Amino acid sequence: MGRMFKVMRLNRLLPSVLVLFVLSLVPLQVYALTVSEMTKQFICQCGCTAVLDNCTHAECSIRDEMTNLVRQRVEQGKTEAEIVSFFVGRYGEKVLASPPKKGFNLTVWITPFAAILAGAAIIYIVIKKWVRRGRAVEMTTSDADSTEHDEEYEIRLEKELKDFESRGFR
Amino acid sequence: MTWFLFFLALLTFAFIAYPFYRKRLRHAEYQEDGQLVELLSKRDTSYSMLKELEFDYKSGILTEKDYKELESRYKRKAINILKDMDSAQDGQKIGDEIEEQVNKLRHNNVGKGSKVSDEIEEEVDRLRGEKAVNKQLDDQIEEQVQELREKPRYCRKCGVKVREDDVFCSRCGAKLI
Amino acid sequence: MQDVGYIPLFLALVVSVYSAFTYFYGGEKGNGVLLESARNSLIASCVLISLAAGALYYSLITNDFQNEYVASYTSRDLSLVYRLSAFWAGNDGSLLFWGWLLSILAVIMVLQKRDIGRELVPYSAGVVMCTLAFFLIISLFIANPFQRLSFVPPDGQGLNPLLENEGMFFHPPLLLAGYVGFTIPFAFAMSALLTRRLGDEWLVVIRRWTLIAWLLLAVGNLFGAWWAYVELGWGGYWAWDPVENASFLPWLVGTAFLHSIMMQRRRGILKIWNMVLIIITFNLAILGTFLVRSSVLASVHTFAESPALGVAFLAFIGISLFGSVALLYYRSDELHSEAEMESMVSRESTFLLNNLLLVGAAFSILLGTFFPIISEAVRGVKTSVGPPFFNQVNGPIFLAIILLSGICTLIGWKRASVKNLVRNFLWPTVAAVILAIILVVLGINNVAAIVGFVVCAFVLFTILSEGIRGTIARRRMRPQNYLSAFAGLILANRPRYGGYMVHIGVLLFAMGVIGSSVFNIEAEASIKPGESMSIGRYVLTYEKMDNFETQSKTTVSATLSVSNSGERLGRLVAEKYFHRNHQNPVTEVAIKSTLIEDLYVILVGWDQDGTTAFKVLINPLVSWLWIGGVVLVVGALVAFWPERRRRQERTARDGEDV
Known part of the structure; x- marks a missing residue:
């Protein structure tokens, strides 16, 4: 259910962006x-x-x-x-x-949006792939947590984290 | 004016050529352990990430459930990096120790005959050779590991294909050997 | 003085070529002596170019009119400060300035203390020195600012009067510095590819370099906009002129780069994409420099044309583009991403979309800018691509970018759960909806403007709510009052909150753009002294016209008294200058500026009988452009400011670079 909602949100976002693009192509009323x-x-x-x-x-x-x-x-x-x-x-x-929106001049009006849409499609596919990969990892690691403990390292991690005073990513 | 320009050219040349004639060379600070540096920066990244997660959680951008999950995942990552760092550092330590011995021997050499120095150099070469042998061994092991890695692994219980570094099967959860 | 300029420049070329070779060779061999010699030659080239620059300055100050450049851009009556700024008034001088700046940045780059990325320096210095050598070749053989005339003219031709404005001190040098600045991140990227050190290192090293180049470009453009607004006298600040576009392009792609390197740092993804972005940014910066210099595209900014210069620049862009893309191709299998994601909707996916839109906007601007050439080549018909095109295409893209930046703020890295989305977006959405209702009630019927304002307001509220949450969270962690908790919050993570401040600056700027482009009104009137004209709620009464003579120009000034809804606001003086040396008169507009709107008065012309023509504009919200700009600068500086050096982990790593 939750996942469906997430996907829907993205799907809903894209059309609304699209509508914005189309709106811009309609000349303002005179x-x-x-x-x-x-x-x-x-x-x-x-x-x-x-x-x-x-x-x-x-x-x-x-x-x-x-x-x-x-x-x-x-x-x-x-x-x-x-x-x-x-x-x-x-x-x-x-x-x-x-340039008037007809003939060859249409290319200059349409190409930017076509390029952005193509890019969005690529991004969608790529993210989907990454999420699939991420899910596989997720399942294994959450299982692994319960057993194997490197206590020595965990203590060291806690300590170093406490001393770690970097202010955000450099 | 001509003299000024001539002088300028000369000065420039002298400045550029100076390092070649300087007697005491600076230590070549170049040979850094690239792997260790890389790991250090990876470690810092994962620490920054953990801090950011903590902050996002505290300011309500992440829910508790998500936070706990992500935190444990990134802690695992950080621990793995720490482990890698330790093993990389060990390797470097052995190298450093050898170099130290070499320097010590060289230092003792000051004022003694060249015969002794030859002996020392021999010793040095031997020590260096040992390291090389060690490295060869390491390489062999790496190769074997690589070979093993390239073979696909399967879960013994349910037969699903698993990743080479997985500890548990992603489908049935059985521990992988 | 010719030799003192020319010969050091020539020496600098020889030295910089030597330096580039030695850096590459010494880096390859790991030879400290060679590298030290290379570094010395890098410093020497900077000193030599500075000497040449000093010689040009000397010529400018001493009115050495036998120098062709000095004679073309200055005159005796020019004040000292403008004489100095004539350094970048023309082609030859500004190209020398480019090289000079680059050599200074190179020196800073190699002398900087680093605890990370020192192995990258030799190769990146090599790349920088190659670029420097190119600009020195241009300065020596194509656009030499030390050319002598065969005679000594009694006086120079003087500076273009449009350039006599405070903007002249800031706009050109800042813009050029921004262009130059992108060389350093590009050089480090190339160095990372060459040395195969493709981890986080080079990103850590270049973050602040990129940020400062980006900031300089932004400030340069802001000054340009302000200059156009107060000096050119047409009531606008941005005309989508090819040269303006050319400076906007690297800024847009640079913005995308600054955002996507965050993704690589955190998630190890987009490695190839980041390389592509910085390659594009650098080449767009060179293209920007080139477009100002050439007359490939018709533009108000164009200087004298020189075909050799155009060819040289195209060759350089070709080589750098081809070389870097080829290198990237050969290293591409070492740039595989370790990508794994937890959820479809996360801060990462908004970053990816934002990246796409920024690059898409840059693409559309590039296409529009070069379309006249394309159209002429394909159809043989000349076309113009002007403001209506850019506004209609880029308006929605920019609005989408702004909206995404707001959504991004409140989505956590890695994962956004529904519960959180609802909780985080509730109040900003409510506030934005209330604003929409208020705008409609106020009688604003322009849909585009309402959408624009509501989106901006929504994003503003998301950023504010993020700040408030952070402050509360911080207060919970340690007991302190809200103010110090807020200050602590910003100081604790300067890159992040500096970034948010930049976003706020952009939002204010965007609101200014929407207000001034949608709601501006204008009126023209020819009136005699004593008569009045009205525009909006303002009434302007023409009082008198005066004439002044100064050494260099005649000034005609018209004084008007202004009242707003019956309340007196004071006087405005609109002027026209007639310069002795230049044909075209210069219009000095009068501006009465408030936070809500600017009253902008242009003196158009006058008749013998005292009838004077005025053009008056009301430009709403223009002040917010400049306020937004200031916020942007402050935010970028907060993000840029170096943190206290961390505890040294390995003392051996502390030291100078060789």
Whole structure:
């Protein structure tokens, strides 16, 4: 019973972690579209490599130009998708702050989680193996305890343990 | 400036070459007994582990039942390490004693003829040889043990395969011979 | 002064190559004389490099503009402290600084008194000297900071004004020191493989070395974040820029390594994995150094490009990676683990999962950082991988890491029984649930933020409850008051409780990150003097604009008075500097910081008629980033601080290393 519970806990933990991962892939809901929401999605093309919103150049004509393009379109009531496709058409895919989740670009989104899941599977198998090995040892040692005593060593162990003043693992 | 740099190079060279020209060599502190060091650190690890167990138990992270079980298991481990240490130390002690005798003999040799010294060296070689013979014997024993180990062991009562260092059968609990 | 710099550096290269060879050969033969000579040459190389560094410092102080490096990074009007910090302002100087630091660490390493692991020193010193030789070759032949110009310029080009900040004294050298520091654990790992002394020894030796390198890297990055926040003027502290990522990677893998060596020490497992981790950490540290220097990836941090430098670094990484992995492969059958476990759920399994997630996070960051190159190679299309990607992928991974660190705290080593799990997790869970209810009642409707805060709070409570339990247990063992029992508890096991303090620091930091990235608001306004703008509960009234002229720059400053819900808070002054030597003006932001939120005012621009544009941000909980950072540092130092030397068991073992 107790063991079942333990295994269940681990099994329950994994899906909840999974859910977290999946949640992250779902884009956040969009309320009223604002300029600053959009400018966070594009990379400034002036060479600073930062997000348009964060371009570090104090006076940057490219940033201003791009921001104005965004503002115009937001004011015209264009949707997010329309603005994004306009920018991709104008500057190429590199204007997007993160690669779109389709085609080859999906690899960059999926590989990390796939790798972690594969690693988790390996860890699960390995721990299971170790536990099996540990159980075998456990049975023999608990039997052995009752008989063979090395009293001399036990006394020495107690004494040395008492004097052992190491403060945790070095 | 050139002179300064020349001097610098010379100084560097002298500093690096110095150990080769020093008369009294430092003891080669290198030949440590690797096995013993390893055991010492293993022992410290098991002690730290026991302390940690005790603390985890006292602060309520381990239940009493688990604690007792784990404690006895790790105490066994520690005792086994102590035993190994003792046997390793014995081996080293014999070696040390021989070296001590050698040094004593050499010390007596100061100021005496080379004939005596040859005799002594002979004696030394003999003593060293003894140690080598002992070591050979040890090696033979080890080999035999290894051979025995490689053969699978089975429980005589129930016939299940057991590990070579088990004392009791893991299935039926019979004492293994 | 050129020769005083260049020739000692050249001598140092010869000496360090000799030292490496002699260490390996002498170690192999067990020849004390050779080893002593090798040690002397190691010390000599440190002295020689220090001499070269001194020569560069001399050139910087005396405005020796015929030195190309000095002319490129300093000018006459630069104050002395910034002239000194120009040592690491550019490529050539910072690479020399790398080598210099490494030689100093090498000297500390060989002169350290040890009661364990002395047989490892010759080989690890050999590995360190090989690394040093590589950096000396770079400094001598590719990025020489002692290059002379054919003429003497009247003045230098001056330091990049963005670098004129207190951060400049700490961020680059600490980060570099962190990178350099990982060389020592790597060297000891290689030495353990070479000498086949694969037991606990090398782990005992490197624990504190790894910890200090890890801490330096952490502090370096914290200073970088702080610097970006106060100086770059965009209201953020971390941009997932390639170079930032490069410094984050070895830190993450190093964190995994620090945790998994605990497992090897206690249970004798993960021996190969630990080797893999330290090899990766070291090579990521070199990669980090390399990324700053090269222009492989577009980044704000990039210095001047030099293809030869990139090739040299790639070659070095290739050799070190190939060599160490091959060595590991040949020793792999001696690294079998003695693994046996008692239960599926134990502290060990949480450690394994945490290790996986840390390395997984590092992998995702590495992949994201290099994906533009991959994409261009595969599809021929340029892409950018920026903050949205890293936040979305790493947010949940980091949250899972934090959650696991809390679960780990209250699960015993070896075994977790149901009864204990319930008992240990009851109160932290209750507290976390109460917090969740409070957050919902307060009207916070961002699910991600609530989950994040609740997880952080849960972990915080588990650590606190562990501390309380420990204190009570200790008081039961010996009669004393709670305070001294608590102090005694921490002192009795510094690595453990120092580690918990680091966790608390990380938690505070995480809360700061969640608060400032989810709840920040911003407003932009163009107003004339006397007019006001409002953001949140704050009202900012524009008072006046001033101009100052100094020798090196013109300062334009706008003064605003601030009130919060009608209560006056005082004045803020946002400025812009126009440097004589540099085209781009520098924005000096004004920050009003409280524990709850920062008011962050950026002076954007102004018109002839006095209309001035401001960008104002409210960044919640940013102070907690820095508080968390301080807690992390204190915790790491507690864990690092050496314990009193133990009673010597064998007096013969006490002594200097040869």
